[in-house]
Amino acid sequence: MVDKGFEQYLTVEQLASYIKRSKGAIRNLVLRRAIPYRKPAGRLIFLKEEIDQWVQNAPGKKLEEIENDLGDKESFKSSIKRN
Numbered sequence: 001m002v003d004k005g006f007e008q009y010l011t012v013e014q015l016a017s018y019i020k021r022s023k024g025a026i027r028n029l030v031l032r033r034a035i036p037y038r039k040p041a042g043r044l045i046f047l048k049e050e051i052d053q054w055v056q057n058a059p060g061k062k063l064e065e066i067e068n069d070l071g072d073k074e075s076f077k078s079s080i081k082r083n
Contacts, residue, residue, distance in 0.1 A: 010046045018048075019055065 016023045027044075029035040036050040061069075 008048050010048055010051065012044055012046075015046050015051065018051070 010018060012023050012026050015021075016026050019026075026035070030037050030044065036047065036054055038045050038047065
């Protein structure tokens with residue numbers, strides 16, 4: 001039986017699968033200090049909660065922003081058609 005407390009931690013392999021990147025890409029992010037990590041006793045681990053926050057805060061557009069942009073474009077298009 002796996003302790004529930006350990007489910008919050010990910011290994012390099014688990015993280016690679018979780019965010020769909022290679023293990024080498026994960027290690028590269030660590031070397032660049034571009035991803036939150038821990039290294040107790042020399043073993044690289046990641047807190048799932050921190051990874052989720054890291055992904056949420058990554059540059060890009062959220063679905064809500066895209067939907068708002070599409071709504072604005074539709075409003076603009078319909079206002080042009082009326083004139």
